Amino acid sequence: MARMTRRTQEPQEPQTDAVVGRDLQARYQRQNEAMVDTLTEGEAVTYYDDGWRYGHIESVPAADEKKYGQVRIVHAQTGRVWVAGRDVRKMKEV
Helix, strand or coil, rough: CCCCCCCCCCCCCCCCCCHHHHHHHHHHHHHHHHHHHCCCCCCCEEEEEEEEEEEEEECCCCCCCCCCCCCEEECCCCCCEEHHHHHHHECCCC
């Protein structure tokens, strides 16, 4: 019979709330930035802000601006609102 050796595992980072929260925050920021890169000003979109709504993109911040990853949207009833990029969906043309 083969001799059993003691196997060592690499230590894993503890899955505390702070570690998981930082990972989620970084992932959401990457998703926001990726979505914002595909949008243009004046484009019709649906977005989530206390429910799904329809609006037009007013402005998209540049990569070096503080609000990069968010989009300013104009809605007919609620006015102008900043929305995270991952909460915005392009309208499909029929």
